[in-house]
Amino acid sequence: MKKLADRLLHRFTNHETALHAGHHCSQGTDQGTSGLSHRKNHRMHSQGVHLHIHDRYVVMDNGILQVTLSNPGGIITGIKYNGIDNVLEVRNKETNRGYWDLHWNEPGGKGIFDVISGVTFRVIVETEEQVEISFLRTWDPSLEGKYIPLNIDKRFIMLCGSSGVYSYGIYEHLKEWPGFELGETRIAFKLRKDKFHYMAMADDRKRIMPFPDDLCKGRCQTLDYQEASLLTAPCDPRLQGEVDDKYQYSCENKDLRVHGWISFDPPVGFWQITPSNEFRSGGPLKQNLTSHVGPTTLAVFHSTHYAGKTMIPRFEHGEPWKKVYGPVFIYLNSTANGDDPLCLWDDAKIKMMAEVESWPYSFVASEEYPKSEERGTACGRLLIRDRFISNDLISAVGAYVGLAPPGDSGSWQIECKGYQFWAIADEAGYFSIGNVRPGEYNLYAWVPGFIGDYHSGTIVSVTSGCKIEMGDIVYEPPRDGPTLWEIGIPDRKASEFFIPDPDPTLVNRALVHHQDRFRQYGLWKRYTDLYPNDDLVYTVGVSDYRRDWFFAHVPRKKGDVHEGTTWQIRFKLEKNDQKATYKLRIAIASATLAELQIRVNDAEAIHPLFTTGLIGRDNSIARHGIHGVYMLYAVNIPGNRLVQGDNTIFLKQPRCNGPFQGIMYDYIRLEDPPC
Numbered sequence: 001m002k003k004l005a006d007r008l009l010h011r012f013t014n015h016e017t018a019l020h021a022g023h024h025c026s027q028g029t030d031q032g033t034s035g036l037s038h039r040k041n042h043r044m045h046s047q048g049v050h051l052h053i054h055d056r057y058v059v060m061d062n063g064i065l066q067v068t069l070s071n072p073g074g075i076i077t078g079i080k081y082n083g084i085d086n087v088l089e090v091r092n093k094e095t096n097r098g099y100w101d102l103h104w105n106e107p108g109g110k111g112i113f114d115v116i117s118g119v120t121f122r123v124i125v126e127t128e129e130q131v132e133i134s135f136l137r138t139w140d141p142s143l144e145g146k147y148i149p150l151n152i153d154k155r156f157i158m159l160c161g162s163s164g165v166y167s168y169g170i171y172e173h174l175k176e177w178p179g180f181e182l183g184e185t186r187i188a189f190k191l192r193k194d195k196f197h198y199m200a201m202a203d204d205r206k207r208i209m210p211f212p213d214d215l216c217k218g219r220c221q222t223l224d225y226q227e228a229s230l231l232t233a234p235c236d237p238r239l240q241g242e243v244d245d246k247y248q249y250s251c252e253n254k255d256l257r258v259h260g261w262i263s264f265d266p267p268v269g270f271w272q273i274t275p276s277n278e279f280r281s282g283g284p285l286k287q288n289l290t291s292h293v294g295p296t297t298l299a300v301f302h303s304t305h306y307a308g309k310t311m312i313p314r315f316e317h318g319e320p321w322k323k324v325y326g327p328v329f330i331y332l333n334s335t336a337n338g339d340d341p342l343c344l345w346d347d348a349k350i351k352m353m354a355e356v357e358s359w360p361y362s363f364v365a366s367e368e369y370p371k372s373e374e375r376g377t378a379c380g381r382l383l384i385r386d387r388f389i390s391n392d393l394i395s396a397v398g399a400y401v402g403l404a405p406p407g408d409s410g411s412w413q414i415e416c417k418g419y420q421f422w423a424i425a426d427e428a429g430y431f432s433i434g435n436v437r438p439g440e441y442n443l444y445a446w447v448p449g450f451i452g453d454y455h456s457g458t459i460v461s462v463t464s465g466c467k468i469e470m471g472d473i474v475y476e477p478p479r480d481g482p483t484l485w486e487i488g489i490p491d492r493k494a495s496e497f498f499i500p501d502p503d504p505t506l507v508n509r510a511l512v513h514h515q516d517r518f519r520q521y522g523l524w525k526r527y528t529d530l531y532p533n534d535d536l537v538y539t540v541g542v543s544d545y546r547r548d549w550f551f552a553h554v555p556r557k558k559g560d561v562h563e564g565t566t567w568q569i570r571f572k573l574e575k576n577d578q579k580a581t582y583k584l585r586i587a588i589a590s591a592t593l594a595e596l597q598i599r600v601n602d603a604e605a606i607h608p609l610f611t612t613g614l615i616g617r618d619n620s621i622a623r624h625g626i627h628g629v630y631m632l633y634a635v636n637i638p639g640n641r642l643v644q645g646d647n648t649i650f651l652k653q654p655r656c657n658g659p660f661q662g663i664m665y666d667y668i669r670l671e672d673p674p675c
Contacts, residue, residue, distance in 0.1 A: 048128025060158040072121035074135025074154045075099045082334040089190045102185040104148040124365045132157045132365045149177040168326030175320040187299040196295040200345040201259035207510040211235045243521040246292035247623040253277045254284035258352035269344035272297045273329040275355040281416040301325040306625045308617025313416035376462040379432040380470030388482045395429035396447045403441035409455035412444045436462045450477040451490045480583045481671040485540040493627045494589045494664035497551040500526040519624040528557045540571035553653045554662035564654035576644045580673035584635040587666035590628035591616025594663045597652040600641040610635040622660040
């Protein structure tokens with residue numbers, strides 16, 4: 001391993017900026033890859049797609065790449081491409097290279113991890129232009145307690161002239177089957193550690209990554225949780241003293257379209273492309289893992305990360321369910337020796353955009369996946385009525401407007417069983433939600449700059465080929481009176497607040513000076529450093545939330561224990577109506593086993609004016625998420641609790657069994673009584 005690291009150090013001499021996220025390719029984005037693809041495509045069209053079926057394996061081959069799967073398990077054991085016999089980790093067992101998996105439990109039972117292995121192999125389509133194959137695992141009562149009560153049909157598609165392979169899964173629960181809970185399901189790829197060392201998942205988050213050996217005993221120090229490690233003796237000495245943590249590379253669904261790895265010798269890229277979010281749980285803001293040390297690449301369809309147990313769907317006995325996850329595309333690209341291998345990332349982004357434009361795909365064989373002409377569209381305009389801002393209706397610029405299964409206001413955040421379809425409103429508030437699967441939905445929306453959720457309980461029935469004109473829709477955000485003061489920006493995140501520099505001994509250099517600097521490890525500890533004895537005090541009209549409001553309301557560490565903390569908001573009232581009611585609105589971006597108690601002008605009051613009780617299981621503080629599941633609270637403050645002149649609102653977070661219990665605020669506003 002030391003010799004390999006030395007060779008890589010020499011090989012990467014011309015890529016020293018690779019440790020940081022700001023490398024830009026000086027060549028054309030398609031240079032090298034497009035020419036190679038053209039030559040291979042020409043050769044491919046003369047031979048078509050071939051399917052080779054053996055006793056223990058199935059091979060799909062289109063002349064560009066070969067994909068080998070176990071028969072009948074449907075585990076990807078090998079991908080041959082561009083002179084590399086197998087881009088997957090050949091040192092791993094065949095069941096630990098490329099596979100679908102899930103984590104489930106019987107109601108009230110222990111969790112079970114399951115690498116999904118088929119029991120029946122079928123050929124669905126076999127032509128020169130396309131091969132689609134199926135690996136099916138069926139369930140019956142004899143398997144109760146051993147396997148999740150689902151029929152699972154894993155599908156793989158290879159097209160003529162395509163430098164990759166598609167995969168999707170059909171999950172089905174029959175009503176007579178027992179209930180279960182589903183914690184996670186995904187596709188995982190384990191790549192060769194001797195080849196793939198450069199990871200990219202965004203223009204400003206791409207870098208040379210540690211070897212998996214660097215996370216072994218003797219080369220690292222485990223930090224506050226298992227997934228975070230300080231590299232003390234890495235194979236690549238340039239990584240000495242850095243922190244590695246897979247959660248630093250999490251991403252919101254809306255931005256999670258392409259990620260993967262680059263090999264420099266030979267120059268080859270391996271990319272996971274997700275062209276649609278319709279099948280992912282939790283809507284556009286749900287955060288998921290991407291790629292991390294392994295080298296590992298994931299296509300996560302459903303997980304509880306950044307949401308907790310509220311994100312676990314429970315299926316009851318008597319509840320039929322069917323869902324299609326995917327297709328996603330596994331794309332491989334290459335460039336000529338001498339060209340900059342980092343341009344493979346630019347090519348992967350171009351390919352991703354082409355896949356997004358092609359959605360929904362026309363070549364998927366299953367009837368469970370509706371084609372473009374079988375889907376519907378809903379369009380309209382979202383306007384905002386807030387008479388304390390304007391007497392006129394306000395265009396909902398940049399609003400997220402979506403169709404999701406019927407539920408309550410904001411329920412789309414934790415919706416797991418169905419499909420979601422979202423669009424962003426233009427400057428005039430117009431939106432068009434396209435390619436919607438037939439079904440029954442509610443309309444949901446939220447608007448950056450305004451608190452709360454829009455929700456219409458009216459059923460929107462989408463049928464094949466329909467176009468639904470929804471007209472003008474008016475959202476009235478929660479408000480009783482004019483704003484006396486406000487802290488933050490209502491955008492469902494805490495990123496506008498003060499994000500401290502990390503401990504200089506616990507840095508990920510790729511995140512230094514990064515817009516997502518909140519993803520640095522250990523920032524929760526900085527509260528104790530900044531406020532070792534007394535808690536945060538924010539004075540309205542004097543303080544600036546960008547520097548004076550810590551991004552997370554966390555416990556303070558005292559020796560070996562933690563203690564609850566109480567923040568203060570100090571403000572003046574020029575006049576006070578003792579008989580009126582003031583409204584305090586608190587939007588919470590994330591909470592983890594926390595409680596918010598509110599007291600007014602009496603920090604020692606036995607009973608708080610308001611308490612949330614125990615809330616949240618997001619774990620976003622530990623996982624550098626800056627937001628989780630959004631919550632909005634309205635607190636009535638009787639006028640006789642306030643005084644003319646100086647007042648203080650006390651925000652107490654008393655839960656302190658560990659460092660990660662806390663709250664990230666989105667926005668706080670005090671409203672004058674209504675006129």
